[in-house]
Amino acid sequence: MLLLTSSKSRFHLILFLCLSANLLFARNPIRAKHGMVVSAEKYATKVGVNILKMGGNAVDAAVAVGFALAVTYPAAGNIGGGGFLVLYDKNKNATTLDFREKAPLKSHSKMFLDSLGNFVPELSQNGWQSSGVPGTVAGLCYALQKYGTMTLAEVIQPAIDLAENGFLLDYHSSKSINTSNKDFNKYEASKKIFTENGKELTEGRLFIQTDLANTLKLIRDNGADDFYNGSIASKIVEESDRHGGIFSLEDFSSYKVIEREPIIGSYKGYKIISMGPPSSGGICLVQALNVLENFNFTKNDWNSSNYLHKIIETCKYVYADRAEHLGDSDFVNVPVDKLISKDYAKEIFNSINENAVPSKEISSNILLKKESEETTHFSVADKFGNAVSLTYTLNSSYGNKIVVDGLGFLLNNEMDDFSSKPGEPNQYGLLGSYANSIEPQKRMLSSMTPTIILQDDKPIMIIGTPGGATIITQVMQTILNVAEFGMDIEDAVFVPRIHHQWLPDEVYYEPFGLSDDVIKNLSQKGHKFGKPRRLGLMEGISIDQSNKLFYGASDPRGTGKAMGF
Numbered sequence: 001m002l003l004l005t006s007s008k009s010r011f012h013l014i015l016f017l018c019l020s021a022n023l024l025f026a027r028n029p030i031r032a033k034h035g036m037v038v039s040a041e042k043y044a045t046k047v048g049v050n051i052l053k054m055g056g057n058a059v060d061a062a063v064a065v066g067f068a069l070a071v072t073y074p075a076a077g078n079i080g081g082g083g084f085l086v087l088y089d090k091n092k093n094a095t096t097l098d099f100r101e102k103a104p105l106k107s108h109s110k111m112f113l114d115s116l117g118n119f120v121p122e123l124s125q126n127g128w129q130s131s132g133v134p135g136t137v138a139g140l141c142y143a144l145q146k147y148g149t150m151t152l153a154e155v156i157q158p159a160i161d162l163a164e165n166g167f168l169l170d171y172h173s174s175k176s177i178n179t180s181n182k183d184f185n186k187y188e189a190s191k192k193i194f195t196e197n198g199k200e201l202t203e204g205r206l207f208i209q210t211d212l213a214n215t216l217k218l219i220r221d222n223g224a225d226d227f228y229n230g231s232i233a234s235k236i237v238e239e240s241d242r243h244g245g246i247f248s249l250e251d252f253s254s255y256k257v258i259e260r261e262p263i264i265g266s267y268k269g270y271k272i273i274s275m276g277p278p279s280s281g282g283i284c285l286v287q288a289l290n291v292l293e294n295f296n297f298t299k300n301d302w303n304s305s306n307y308l309h310k311i312i313e314t315c316k317y318v319y320a321d322r323a324e325h326l327g328d329s330d331f332v333n334v335p336v337d338k339l340i341s342k343d344y345a346k347e348i349f350n351s352i353n354e355n356a357v358p359s360k361e362i363s364s365n366i367l368l369k370k371e372s373e374e375t376t377h378f379s380v381a382d383k384f385g386n387a388v389s390l391t392y393t394l395n396s397s398y399g400n401k402i403v404v405d406g407l408g409f410l411l412n413n414e415m416d417d418f419s420s421k422p423g424e425p426n427q428y429g430l431l432g433s434y435a436n437s438i439e440p441q442k443r444m445l446s447s448m449t450p451t452i453i454l455q456d457d458k459p460i461m462i463i464g465t466p467g468g469a470t471i472i473t474q475v476m477q478t479i480l481n482v483a484e485f486g487m488d489i490e491d492a493v494f495v496p497r498i499h500h501q502w503l504p505d506e507v508y509y510e511p512f513g514l515s516d517d518v519i520k521n522l523s524q525k526g527h528k529f530g531k532p533r534r535l536g537l538m539e540g541i542s543i544d545q546s547n548k549l550f551y552g553a554s555d556p557r558g559t560g561k562a563m564g565f
């Protein structure tokens with residue numbers, strides 16, 4: 001037994017214990033003076049930081065990260081999918097870019113129904129017809145041309161190098177690819193790249209993607225034009241024709257990035273800038289925060305049953321409105337102003353009481369099912385004062401698992417984000433109405449919520465996540481963790497979260513996320529619980545504007561990386 005004879009040695013022991021405890025438990029955000037990049041994959045993050053170091057701005061870096069992730073994070077990084085970018089620039093201008101996929105001209109509202117009119121999810125999630133016309137290449141090139149300072153050749157080259165020279169597949173990347181081994185084996189072109197003659201890829205191998213490198217070189221040399229009007233478009237349409245797809249050359253030549261006004265809201269003095277339709281993200285986020293703003297929470301309320309009850313009840317109303325009203329606002333009338341108004345939030349606030357209101361009493365009928373996981377978010381901030389929040393996706397992990405032969409990239413299965421049959425859930429269990437039904441050229445409703453938070457008109461937080469239907473509630477809680485509870489960005493992305501999406505009428509929660517006491521209290525109020533599951537993969541930045549310091553945190557639920565300089 002250790003005998004501590006002097007008070008000095010006792011002091012040293014206590015100091016030692018405190019320090020080691022600190023080392024064991026401290027989760028300090030990455031800190032930097034000149035800029036920060038946080039993405040779901042380390043090589044891509046490094047590409048972004050190098051661009052910042054070369055003097056590029058946040059848009060240059062974001063575009064470089066977007067192309068790099070298409071190589072190093074094929075589960076969700078893409079040039080065959082689409083997404084949304086939210087920009088707040090050094091001159092205090094906020095804008096958003098919509099490069100969401102759109103339904104092909106030959107699509108129609110009944111394309112995923114069988115002869116009896118039943119929805120066939122197999123069709124909206126698999127095969128060539130599950131793909132929308134990709135928007136990523138147009139979106140990244142538009143962003144660079146309008147808001148960047150570097151050339152396309154400069155920002156795309158790191159991605160080309162990663163594809164051409166390869167990168168080492170670590171444990172996580174090989175495991176992720178191998179999870180879809182069976183699906184990749186269904187398609188010759190996918191099998192060639194994502195399997196070793198049909199077998200699983202080994203950890204530690206150099207992963208070279210020559211076809212993808214060549215496609216990226218065509219984009220480098222000819223710009224987005226090659227993808228939409230040139231050899232890439234022709235090849236995609238040729239392959240689509242060969243495999244029962246419905247893409248036409250006109251689908252590609254008519255694709256346009258749409259620059260849209262952001263959704264702007266506020267929460268207790270913070271300004272929220274987020275994505276509007278065809279994403280539901282910004283509207284639902286602002287609507288929920290407007291309701292929650294009416295409650296007075298104390299620091300000790302965090303994840304208490306009292307706090308969670310209020311979040312859950314709020315989300316039921318928000319997701320019921322989402323299902324009923326939201327769709328592509330270029331095709332349907334979305335009552336944006338009403339949904340994000342403080343008055344409407346007050347009405348919802350007034351209907352929340354101490355007990356859970358069953359979801360079926362909040363709005364119409366309907367039934368649901370499960371969700372899958374893949375999309376990716378990255379956040380970038382530069383020393384000039386620009387901030388970029390970008391979420392893009394193939395929808396499911398590796399999209400529909402179909403590589404376009406000879407081009408080396410995967411296609412999305414975003415058509416499943418439409419409401420193929422009003423009242424039938426999609427793969428995220430999300431319901432929709434006619435507002436989100438399939439129409440040629442329409443963009444499918446999304447939940448992606450790339451967001452920037454301002455204080456005194458300066459960006460203090462850049463945040464986003466994948467997670468399908470759960471994206472909105474995860475972003476909301478991470479914002480509350482900072483704005484309401486004063487957490488630093490690392491804690492804010494780390495701590496457990498919950499989710500409720502109106503239907504199914506159950507609370508999703510994380511393993512080790514809720515104590516038995518809290519579950520018991522919430523159950524007594526009438527809440528029901530699903531199985532625990534992990535929620536979200538936040539990639540966040542906070543900025544201390546007084547000291548001009550950037551803090552970055554990549555969600556420990558994933559294997560991403562925050563890096564600054």
Ligand code: DON
Pocket residue numbers: 372373374375393394395396414417445446447448465466467468469471
């Ligand atoms: O746009 C959407 O809302 C979905 N396609 C996002 C998919 C997603 O987040 C999957 N990831 N975890």
